[in-house]
Amino acid sequence: MEAIVCQNLVKTFPGKPPVEAVRGLDLGVGMGECFGILGPNGAGKTTTLEILEGLQDPTSGDVRVLGKNWEMDGAEIRQRIGITLQETRLSEKQTVAETLELFRSFYNRGLTLDASIAIVGLESKRDSRISTLSGGQKQRVALACALVGDPDILFLDEPSTGLDPQSRQQVWEVVRALKLRGKTILLTTHYMDEAEKLCDRLAVVDHGKVIALGTPVELIRQWGGGNLIELGTFGPEPRREEILQLPGVSGAKSVTDSRAADGTNHLVLRVDRPHETIPPLLALVEKSGAGLSSLNVRQATLEDVFLALTGRNLRDETP
Amino acid sequence: MNLDEQLEVNSSPQSPMWQLILARVRDFYREPAAIFWVYGFPLVLAVALGTAFRDRPVERIPVAVTNAAGSPGPLWAETLESLGKDPRIELRILDSSQASKELALGKTALVVEVESAGLVLKTEKNRPESALAQGVVEAVLWKTKAGSASQGSGSAPVSGKAENRIRVEETAETGGRYIDFLIPGLLGMNLMGGGLWGLGYVTVDLRVRKLLKRLIATPMSRVDFLLSLVLGRMGFLLLEIMILLGFAWLAFDVSIHGSVATLALTILAGAVCFQAIGLLVASRATSYEAVSGLMNLTMLPMYVLSGVFFSSDRFPQVVQPLIQALPLTALNASLRGVINEGSGLAEIYGNLLILFGWAAAAFVLALRLFRWR
Ligand SMILES: Nc1ncnc2c1ncn2[C@@H]1O[C@H](COP(=O)(O)OP(=O)(O)O)[C@@H](O)[C@H]1O
Ligand SMILES: [Mg+2]
Numbered sequence: 001m002e003a004i005v006c007q008n009l010v011k012t013f014p015g016k017p018p019v020e021a022v023r024g025l026d027l028g029v030g031m032g033e034c035f036g037i038l039g040p041n042g043a044g045k046t047t048t049l050e051i052l053e054g055l056q057d058p059t060s061g062d063v064r065v066l067g068k069n070w071e072m073d074g075a076e077i078r079q080r081i082g083i084t085l086q087e088t089r090l091s092e093k094q095t096v097a098e099t100l101e102l103f104r105s106f107y108n109r110g111l112t113l114d115a116s117i118a119i120v121g122l123e124s125k126r127d128s129r130i131s132t133l134s135g136g137q138k139q140r141v142a143l144a145c146a147l148v149g150d151p152d153i154l155f156l157d158e159p160s161t162g163l164d165p166q167s168r169q170q171v172w173e174v175v176r177a178l179k180l181r182g183k184t185i186l187l188t189t190h191y192m193d194e195a196e197k198l199c200d201r202l203a204v205v206d207h208g209k210v211i212a213l214g215t216p217v218e219l220i221r222q223w224g225g226g227n228l229i230e231l232g233t234f235g236p237e238p239r240r241e242e243i244l245q246l247p248g249v250s251g252a253k254s255v256t257d258s259r260a261a262d263g264t265n266h267l268v269l270r271v272d273r274p275h276e277t278i279p280p281l282l283a284l285v286e287k288s289g290a291g292l293s294s295l296n297v298r299q300a301t302l303e304d305v306f307l308a309l310t311g312r313n314l315r316d317e318t319p
Numbered sequence: 320m321n322l323d324e325q326l327e328v329n330s331s332p333q334s335p336m337w338q339l340i341l342a343r344v345r346d347f348y349r350e351p352a353a354i355f356w357v358y359g360f361p362l363v364l365a366v367a368l369g370t371a372f373r374d375r376p377v378e379r380i381p382v383a384v385t386n387a388a389g390s391p392g393p394l395w396a397e398t399l400e401s402l403g404k405d406p407r408i409e410l411r412i413l414d415s416s417q418a419s420k421e422l423a424l425g426k427t428a429l430v431v432e433v434e435s436a437g438l439v440l441k442t443e444k445n446r447p448e449s450a451l452a453q454g455v456v457e458a459v460l461w462k463t464k465a466g467s468a469s470q471g472s473g474s475a476p477v478s479g480k481a482e483n484r485i486r487v488e489e490t491a492e493t494g495g496r497y498i499d500f501l502i503p504g505l506l507g508m509n510l511m512g513g514g515l516w517g518l519g520y521v522t523v524d525l526r527v528r529k530l531l532k533r534l535i536a537t538p539m540s541r542v543d544f545l546l547s548l549v550l551g552r553m554g555f556l557l558l559e560i561m562i563l564l565g566f567a568w569l570a571f572d573v574s575i576h577g578s579v580a581t582l583a584l585t586i587l588a589g590a591v592c593f594q595a596i597g598l599l600v601a602s603r604a605t606s607y608e609a610v611s612g613l614m615n616l617t618m619l620p621m622y623v624l625s626g627v628f629f630s631s632d633r634f635p636q637v638v639q640p641l642i643q644a645l646p647l648t649a650l651n652a653s654l655r656g657v658i659n660e661g662s663g664l665a666e667i668y669g670n671l672l673i674l675f676g677w678a679a680a681a682f683v684l685a686l687r688l689f690r691w692r
Contacts, residue, residue, distance in 0.1 A: 053536055055692050078538040085536075089528035093349040094342060105338040106537040112329050129349075149537070150328055 001067050003153055003184040004029040004052060009061035011047050011208075021047040022058075023208040029201075031152075034175070034185040036199030038192065038302060041317050044208035045188035046086050049157050052186070053083050066152060079108060082146035084139075086157040086188075092131035096122055096141055099130060100148050107149030116148040120174050136167025143174050147183075154178060156187040160194055172198060190314050192302035204306060211309050216302060223305040229269045229277060231285070232294035237265050238285050246284065248277035264293050270300070335539060339547030340554075343521070347555065357513065358559060361505045362566050368628070369498040369571050379409040380452045383418040383427040388435040395433045398460075402431070405459050408452075422490065428452035437484035444489045447572070453487065460485065502567040503654035504627040507589060509559055511621060511647050514593025515600060515614050517552035522601035523610035532692050541691065549594055556590055576661035585657055585667065588674040589650040595681035596646070602688035621647035649673040 004027065011022040022044045029035040037045045050056040052063060054070045054077060063069060065077050090099055100113050111119075117126055120140040125133060130141065139159065146154055159175065160168040175198050178185060189195050195202050196216045204212040204219065212219055243249070248271050271277045274297045285292055306314045347353055382402065386395055403410050413421065413430075421427040422443055429452035430441040440456060443449040525531040534544065567573040575582060600617060604610040624631055624638075625647035634642055642648050649670035656662030656670075664671075 055532060055536055075538060078536065081536075083533070083536050085529055085533055087529055088533045089530065091342065091346055091528075091530065093346050098342070098345065101333060102335075102338045102342050103537060105333040105335040106534075106539040108538075109328060115328075145533075 001031065002028050002064075003031045003033070003066060004035075004186060005062075005064045006048075006052060007062045009048065009051060009063065010059045011044070011051060011056065012059045021208055022051070025061075025205070025208060025210055027203060027210070029184060029186055031184055032182050034179050034187070034198055034200045036195045036202045037186070037188040037205050038190070038195045038199075038202050038306070038314070039188075039205035040190055040306075040312070040314050043190075043205045045190075045205060046157055047208075048205070049155055049186070049188055053081065053155050054078065079149065080151055081153045081155060082149055082151035083155040084142045084146050084157060084159060086161070088142055090130045090138065090141060090145075093129060095127050095129050096133075096144075097126050099141060100144055103145045104148045110149040111147065113148075116144045119147060119177060120144045121170065134167065136163045136170055139163060139167065139171055140174060143171070147178065151183070153184045153186065156185065158188055158190070160189075160191065168194070192306070192314060195302055202302070204302075204309060206306075206310050212305065219302060219305050220300050223308045226300060227271050227274050228298055228300050228304065229271055229274055229281070230294070230296040230298070231267045231269065231281065232264050232292070233267075233285055233290040234264045234293050235290040236288055238267075238288045238290055240267075242284055243267070243269065243281065246277050246280050248273040265290075336543040336547050336550075339539075339543060340551045343547060343551035344554065346521075347551075357509075357555065358562055361509050361559070361563050365498070365502065365505055365563070365567060366570070368501055380407055380429070380448070380455055381409045381411070381421075381427045382452055382456060383411050383413045383421060383430045385413055385415040385418045385430060385432050387415060387432045387439075392435060394435070394438075398431065398433055398438065401459055402456065405455070407455055408459070419490070422449075429456060431456060437486060440485060440487045442487060442489055457485070496571075498567070498571045499573055499659050500630070500655070501628065502563070502571070502573050503658050504651055506560065506563055506586075507625070507647055507651040507654055508622065508627045509563065510556070510586065510589040510650060511593045511618060513552060513556055513559065514590060514595075515597040515618060517555065518548050518594045518597030519600040519614055520597075520610055521548060522598065523604045523607065526601075526605060526690070527607060535691050545598070549591075552594060553590060556586070560586060573658070575658050577657035577663065581663055581667070582654075582657045584664075585650070585653045585671065588671050588678070589646075589654075592646050592650070592674040592678040592681070595678040595685060599681040599685040599688070602685045603690050605690070621645055624648065626651050644673060646674055646677045 006025065006027050009022050009025040009027075010020075013019040013021060025044070025048055027035075027037075027048075037048065039045050047056065051058045052065060054065075054074055066080060068077055070077065094102075096117065097113055100116055104110055104113060104116075110116075114123075114126075117123055120143050122137060122140055122144065125137060130138060133141065143156075143159070146156070156175070160171045163171065172194070175185065175187070179198075185198075187194075187198065199216060201215055202213070202219060203210045212223060214222065249269055269277070269281075278295075278297075282292070282295075303314055306312070384399060384402065388395065399410070399412075402408050411427070413427075415430075415432065418427065418430045418432075419441070422430050422441060428443075428448045432439040432441060438460070440453055442453050522531070525534070535541075564573075564575070596617060600613045601610060604613060621627075624634065624642050625645050626632075627647070631639075631642050631648055631651075653662075653667040653670040653674075656667045660666075
């Protein structure tokens with residue numbers, strides 16, 4: 001049985017004009033899988049997640065969680081899922097333990113308080129008020145609230161957004177620990193590093209639709225190209241047709257090019273074997289009379305996948 | 320990390336309702352400002368207004384003299400003279416309706432009504448200073464009589480069978496002082512504010528913080544949630560009432576003339592009514608601004624119209640039916656009835672019905688409109 005399935009999910013918010021937040025989205029998440037929904041702000045990630053969590057009703061489409069649907073078996077599903085919302089402000093005056101005890105009381109069975117506190121590594125903050133915690137610690141309390149009912153599925157909406165690098169690492173540790181315990185996890189993110197590091201499989205979502213699906217490695221191989229050469233030049237622009245014919249340039253097209261404000265040209269090439277491409281590339285630049293301002297070789301990332309798929313960056317707002 | 324240790328699972332949860340109530344209580348008592356506004360502020364108001372309108376201190380006893388004998392005769396002059404001489408007495412001459420009004424309001428401790436053939440001392444039996452004034456006035460008049468007798472002045476008005484000519488009339492203008500009027504008003508105001516804040520503001524706060532949505536995603540029962548707000552509120556309320564009434568009793572000698580059970584029922588009706596209205600106010604609001612606006616819109620007219628600080632009778636007759644139908648008017652009237660006049664259910668049931676009517680309508684509407692997520 002798949003843990004989560006949704007088919008042709010549509011959510012349109014009424015208004016003038018209506019907002020089509022989700023437009024026919026299909027997902028299937030297997031048991032024990034850590035699945036990521038990757039997309040820029042406004043792509044419809046939160047809306048999708050909240051529909052799956054039973055917090056919003058879809059305009060149309062079919063949703064199954066643990067083989068059950070929300071209309072019939074809502075109460076049962078709620079006992080078996082744990083969630084973090086994109087934004088929740090827990091009550092500042094309560095302590096960590098008190099907050100968890102409240103959440104624990106809603107579930108028929110679940111973890112002991114100490115166990116849930118230990119998983120998120122907040123033993124030393126057990127009796128501290130929420131108001132005294134850092135952003136990262138608050139997020140870990142939110143995670144503990146999600147898992148105190150010992151759920152089968154965890155829904156995490158942007159679990160590390162807005163946190164400092166160290167706190168993000170700590171949140172990732174928790175998610176990894178949960179993966180090890182065999183939990184099914186569905187998370188959303190607009191960070192490619194988070195998606196790459198945590199997720200077994202990813203759906204890249206834009207404008208309320210899945211535009212690519214696969215493991216991070218597959219996606220990068222398929223859409224990002226293996227390696228990228230970023231070339232910056234000034235002066236006359238090198239001829240792109242000639243560059244594309246150089247040895248080792250794959251995919252037959254550049255990912256992007258643009259003319260920066262300072263007058264330099266930036267060109268990103270997808271290449272299989274950078275060491276074969278670079279010498280003739282440099283010769284070509286020299287021949288065209290341009291000057292070299294920068295040359296950079298790196299591995300493709302999910303950011304490049306998104307760029308290749310949409311022509312936009314992940315961190316850009318959905319237009 | 321030791322996973323085995325963390326797999327510790329148990330299945331004996333705490334009562335969710337109790338946990339929700341505990342959370343409410345902690346939220347409240349850990350917020351010193353809230354404690355002041357809920358518990359301290361009404362006392363400050365009571366002290367400020369109660370002392371501002373309080374009877375003068377007893378060094379000079381306010382006594383009013385009225386003439387009920389048609390034209391002022393010798394008895395009138397004699398009474399004025401003897402009482403006016405006494406330094407303990409602050410004597411004023413008033414017409415009789417004004418005098419009884421001042422007695423009711425506690426502005427005067429005693430009214431001496433001069434009739435053609437004797438004096439009537441009108442006292443307020445519930446008020447210690449009234450008894451004190453009676454003693455002082457009687458002593459003064461007795462001394463005059465004794466002095467007159469020794470001088471052999473037969474025309475002394477209060478000489479001779481003075482005791483037959485002085486009659487004492489106890490009025491039952493119970494709870495007639497301003498502070499007696501004020502305390503039930505403050506109680507009503509507190510019930511209204513408490514209900515609207517305790518359910519209205521608190522709910523919207525949870526909604527704005529997305530905590531309501533988070534709770535709804537758990538198996539928490541919505542009935543538990545609403546009941547926890549109500550029960551938490553009732554707990555705070557009990558404390559508020561005891562503090563306010565206890566204080567009023569100790570500091571101002573305000574006592575409850577009706578039965579405590581009737582008072583409890585009245586308070587319960589008021590609490591339930593304003594909690595339901597609080598829930599209605601909170602049913603759709605998604606911002607602090609919206610809920611504050613709605614709460615003010617609800618409360619301000621009632622502060623003014625419903626007789627918290629002054630009687631609502633002062634408003635024109637045409638708007639009276641409207642004012643009487645307001646829940647706070649009904650609550651204040653019932654509270655004043657029970658506390659000041661000793662009214663029973665027979666006298667106040669109409670107002671209680673108004674309160675329960677508002678409660679039922681607001682609750683039904685609130686549940687229909689309520690935005691849980
Ligand atoms: N309650 C709502 N009413 C109207 N529009 C909404 C509502 N919630 C979300 N949207 C819109 O739907 C789109 C998708 O939003 P969301 O699911 O929050 O995206 P993401 O989580 O990917 O950033 C956005 O354009 C957003 O403005
Ligand atoms: Mg979102």
